[in-house]
Amino acid sequence: MSTIKDLNLAPSGERKIRWVEAHMPVLRDIGSDFAREKPFAGLKIALSVHLEAKTAYLCRVLEMGGAEMHVTGSNPLSTQDDVAAALAAKGMDVHAVYGCTDEEYQAHLRSVLSVGPNIIIDDGGDLVHLMHTEFTDLIPQVIGGCEETTTGIHRLRIMDRAGTLRFPMIMVNDADCKHLFDNRYGTGQSVWDGIMRTTNLVVAGKYVVVSGYGWCGKGVAMRAKGLGAKVIVTEVDPIRALEAVMDGYEVMPMMDAAAIGDIFVSVTGCKDVITLEHCERMKDGAIVSNAGHFNVEIDMEALDRCADEIYEARHNIDAYRLPNGKTIYVIAQGRLVNLAAGDGHPAEIMDMSFAVQAMSAEYLVRTRGQLKPGVVSVPAEIDDNIARRKLKAMGVSIDSLSCSQKEYLNG
DSSP states (O other), rough: OOSSOOOOHHHHHHHHHHHHHOOOHHHHHHHHHHHHOOOOTOEEEESSOOOOOHHHHHHHHHHHHHHHHHHOOTTTTTOHHHHHHHHHHTTTTTETTTTTOOOOOOHHHHHHHHTTSSEEEEEEHHHHHHHHHGGGGGGGOOOEEEOOOOHHHHHHHHHHHTOOOOSSSEEGGHHHHHHHIIIIIIHHHHHHHHHHHHHOOOTTSSEEEEESSSSSHHHHHHHHTTTOOOOEESSSOOOHHHHHHTOOOEOOOHHHHHTOOOOEEEEEEEEEEEEHHHHHHHOOOEEEEEEESTTTOOHHHHHHHOEEEEEEEEEEEEEEEEEESSSEEEGGGGGGGHHHHSOSSSSHHHHHHHHHHHHHHHHHHHHTTSSSOOOEEOOOOHHHHHHHHHHHHTTTTOOOOHHHHHHHHTT
C-alpha cells in the first residue's frame, strides 16, 4: 500500500505529468519501443529520484516496458505530493511525502527495497547504500542499477575501490547526453528559477558567488552572467579555477568572496563549503543557497546553534540574525535549491537524462550476467542513439562521413 499525502491531489499531478510528456519526445519514443518489446516483463524496479512530474513520466515509461515499479523520492523537500498521488492513483507503489522527517524518508527507502528489486535506479546513492547494509539477503536477485548524480557516483566509486559494490551500477551521470546538458543547462537554469521564484529579487547588478566550477557550476555561473550578475567563482581545483578565469570570471578564496557576494550558490558535492565564519563576513542581507545533492555544503548546524534569532522571512526562506547584528537568508533549509524551491530541470533537458536512465536499465537486462560488479560506463551507442533521437525531434539534420573520410580517419 502506497504512502502518500492525499490521493485527492491526483488530478493536479496528472496535469503536470501530461505537460512534461508533451515536452519529452525522446522518452516518449523510447516508451513506444518499450510498450512493444516489454524488456522489463516480470522484473521489479526500485526507484529513488526527486519525485516530480518528469520523474513520474520516467516511471510510467519503465512501467510501459513491463516493470513493476516501486517508487520513492530522493529528498524530503523535492517530492510533489500531487505527482505522487497521480502515480498511486493508477496503481503504482509509491512511498513519498513532501516535508517528511528523516526517519520517514528512511522508511520510504526501505519500503521500496523490501520488495526485492531486480533493478535499482538511484539519485545520490541512498538505495544502494541501504541495499548493502540492511538488505544484503536480497542482493543476489539484483541485476544491477543506474546512478543519476555526481554525488552518487562518488559514493559508488568509493565502494568499488573497496571491493564492496556487489552488483554492476551504470554511471548515468557520466554519459555525454546527461552531464553535458543536464548538469550545465539544466542546473544552470533551474537553480536560478528556484532562487528568483523564491526571493522575487533582481539578479542583475549583484555579485553572485558560485562555489565549484564543475559542469553544474559552469551552468550556474553562465546563467548568472546572462542575467547581468557580476560572477565570482571559488574553487579548490587549480584546473577548474583556471577555466573560470579564462571564461571571464573573478576567482578567489571563499573567505574573500564572502565579504563581496550578494547571492551565494554552493555546487561542489562537498561538505562545509560555506561555514559560519564565512557567514559572519557576509553583507547584511546576503542570500545563501545550495545546489549540491546533500544539505551539507552550508554548515546549517553551526548557523542553527549560533544565531541569535531564526525566523521565516518569506516562504522557503529562513532568516538568521547573527551575534554581529547581520542577518543572512538561507533558501530551502540549505537543501537542493532547484528542487526544494523549484520544479527542477526543464522537461526538454530531463528528456535526455531520463532517456539515458531508461536505455541503461534496458541494457542491464540485455546483458544480464555479463557485467561484473562495480561501476560501469554508459555504452557509447546509447549516447549516440539518444542524441540522434533528440536532433530528429528538434528537426535538426547533420552531415555523415563519406567512405573515404572514414578510411582517412581510421588510418
